[in-house]
Amino acid sequence: LGGPKAALSRPCRMMLLVNPQSGKGEALTLYNNHIQRMLNEAGVPHTLVITEHQNHARELVREADLSQWDALVIMSGDGLLFEVINGLLEREDWEDAIRTPLGILPGGSGNALAASIHHYSRSSPVSSEELLLSCGFLLCKGLVSRMDLVSVQLSSGPRLFSFLSLAWGFVADVDIESEKYRHVGAARFTVGTLVRLASLRVYRGRLAYLPSTPSRSPHKAPRGPPDSLLPPLDQQLPGDWVLVQEEDFVLMLAMYHSHLAEDLLAAPGAAPDDGVIHLFYLFLAMEKGEHLGTICQHLVYVKVRALRLDVLPKDHHAGRRGGGVRAAAGRVRWVLSGLDYNPPSCNIWVMF
Numbered sequence: 001l002g003g004p005k006a007a008l009s010r011p012c013r014m015m016l017l018v019n020p021q022s023g024k025g026e027a028l029t030l031y032n033n034h035i036q037r038m039l040n041e042a043g044v045p046h047t048l049v050i051t052e053h054q055n056h057a058r059e060l061v062r063e064a065d066l067s068q069w070d071a072l073v074i075m076s077g078d079g080l081l082f083e084v085i086n087g088l089l090e091r092e093d094w095e096d097a098i099r100t101p102l103g104i105l106p107g108g109s110g111n112a113l114a115a116s117i118h119h120y121s122r123s124s125p126v127s128s129e130e131l132l133l134s135c136g137f138l139l140c141k142g143l144v145s146r147m148d149l150v151s152v153q154l155s156s157g158p159r160l161f162s163f164l165s166l167a168w169g170f171v172a173d174v175d176i177e178s179e180k181y182r183h184v185g186a187a188r189f190t191v192g193t194l195v196r197l198a199s200l201r202v203y204r205g206r207l208a209y210l211p212s213t214p215s216r217s218p219h220k221a222p223r224g225p226p227d228s229l230l231p232p233l234d235q236q237l238p239g240d241w242v243l244v245q246e247e248d249f250v251l252m253l254a255m256y257h258s259h260l261a262e263d264l265l266a267a268p269g270a271a272p273d274d275g276v277i278h279l280f281y282l283f284l285a286m287e288k289g290e291h292l293g294t295i296c297q298h299l300v301y302v303k304v305r306a307l308r309l310d311v312l313p314k315d316h317h318a319g320r321r322g323g324g325v326r327a328a329a330g331r332v333r334w335v336l337s338g339l340d341y342n343p344p345s346c347n348i349w350v351m352f
Ligand code: ADP
Pocket: 019, 020, 021, 022, 023, 024, 051, 052, 053, 054, 055, 056, 076, 077, 078, 079, 080, 081, 083, 107, 108, 109, 110, 111
């Protein structure tokens, strides 16, 4: 990766968490066929842990004696690393725990972080088993880089930590709805996209963001890393935030890495520790009167430090604006992962 790197100590005691159900269900076979020998030949002792159910990895790292491990590595999709990061940040000793070097080997259907790390290593694009081998070699080299984490505050629940992206609208629906095509691997996203394109929806919401500028002093957070940029949810947006005028969206996508999937380079300029959220939103501009029926779509790209999304109910209309914090329909999907702790310089609020 770019920027300053530290090397893992040798020998490195590595916990390798493999999700046998990730992707097409081949992660364990891929480990047996490729990774086990590669790590052994590189002299990297590792303990294999096969995850047995959802949140197994999260519970495991929350309770683990971390002094026994020099690195925690997952072989799965991005979802398993989300569990590991959130498990680490739920610990009493989160500040030390999140400094444990983390690694990822692509074994799932969504391998965006692995593809991003491969991209940062300035190697030419590859996918599938070639990406796995590339990430295996990077793991054997044992270099550690810092990576941003994003704090996600749901109005209805606890705080979460995101390492990869946060999506609402089209992208989130494709992600969730394509679960049923899991058996086709990464192609599930292509199938899901075609299905959703055929029945395109409009999602109503109010989006605001803080443009990328030098950081300010932190706000106090109840637990875990401080939120450096977010005033409490029930307070008005500070003057340096921008409120997007449109309220009819096709999608909102916040990314902190280059890739959204193995073969989807969505934010080429992204770096792992630049403290920047790459925000994309696509809105529908429906012209009234003479242009009735004409629909123009607009994609906006802006670099931000924080954002806030208020999902509006289906029957929302302009007259009800200004009602303060609100809860409503809508779905938000997030996914995460990380390598080393970087005090979170980006924050996201999601209200729904
Ligand atoms: P994929 O990219 O294929 O979806 P993920 O790593 O995102 O792969 O895995 C999806 C989810 O599977 C993870 O969030 C995790 O909670 C869950 N999981 C882990 N182990 C198991 C298991 N043994 N059975 C079922 N689900 C599991």
